[in-house]
Amino acid sequence: MTTVMLVDDSATMLMSLKSILTKAGYTVETAGHGKEALDKLGKGLKPNLIISDVNMPQMDGITFVREARKSPGMRFTPMLMLTTESEQSKRAEAKTAGATGWLVKPVGPDQLLGVIKQVLPGA
């Protein structure tokens, strides 16, 4: 079973994305911000993919990705940023931090599932 971790401070976004991914056959774990997500990884959660927002309270998405890359077994895990942020400098910062891709909201369900297939070819 492929597990996807969703990190977003919007409960509506988490509900919407979880519904789409669950319907597509993925197991979904959620976190409301980067720190909560990092705590879950620290407790042994090993998702096959992480989809994170950028602008969040407590810990933003780019810092989360940078820290998550240091977690055991997370070095090669695909991490996508799903955000309203369109600033080029932020995009470059995320890339340097270890993000796999950048998706600007809103993203249609088919587009999102297509990108997931690209980064998780065997899933």
Added chain:
Amino acid sequence: MASLLRRHSQAPEESEQRGVRGDVVAEALEPIPAFCEVIDGHVKDVIDQTGEAAHAIVQQMVKVDSLAEVMAGDVSQLAGTLTRTEKELSQVSSSNDQLVGRLISYFLYRDHQIRALVDQMRDLNEHVTQIEQVSRATNILALNAMIEAVRAGEAGEGFSVVADEVRKLAHRSSEAAHGIGSSIADLTAKLDGVLSDDTQFDRAQEFPANDEDTAMTRRLGGIANAQREMSEMVSGILRDTIAAARQVQQSSDTLVSETTQAVGHVQFQDISRQMLEHVAEAVADVRRQAEAVSGYARGEISAEAIRDGAINVEDLRAKHVMARQRFTHAAQTGIAEQDANEPLIELF
């Protein structure tokens, strides 16, 4: 934050003059209209964005609704088909029972006919016994005739020859009758065996051609044809049922797809929320500036502090995170926005 105003604890130098310079107040208030216009643009933008998304959701829901109706129709059709299937299969089952009943009756009828023939063949044995009795009697008569012929002497010689031939004939009749009796006994025994035990059929290596035109093959052929027609009818019913079920499945899949798209549209809420948060921050900046001007007018804040903390449209621009916010800002201020043209989806 540059727009945050510092409140001075010490009385400003101008306070001694107890007057307010109009040019300073005017300068402080000058950017507020432009500022408000940008805010106005963003608010309208949020309204438009929310309206578009709501419209998309309603459209999606209308599609979902109509699909649900189609699906309900399909389900009703399927239920109707299944009801008909149940009824027709019940009829087929009844017809099958009748056919099998007729087949059993047919074979019983043939069995009875054959048994009657066997009984008639057994009756032939009585006639054979009579023939044997007649032969024995004839033989005795021939022997008596021969004795009488011997007594008659020379005159009875011819009669003696005839009597001997009659005796021979009686003997041959007896042998023939005995042979017929044995054959009949053998035949009836075999027929009894065939009627009581059909396992020879299972052991048989060769069978007669099944296209022989006999009363039985015609009867069985008719039954087979009726059975074939019923099988075809059942297959037709099942095909209709499967087609109806597939239609329901197709409608269901489309419905699920449309529902997923509708759920995806809900992302507008997150976008609108962030836009409104920025609007709220900007309004708070305006409020702080208005408070500062008010403080200045009351002699509590210096002109320099007013200038340092004054709101600026460019500061507002720096807070935008979405391309749409920047374009709206540019449109409202008349300052051309540099189009970064970044892809909406990019894999590094």
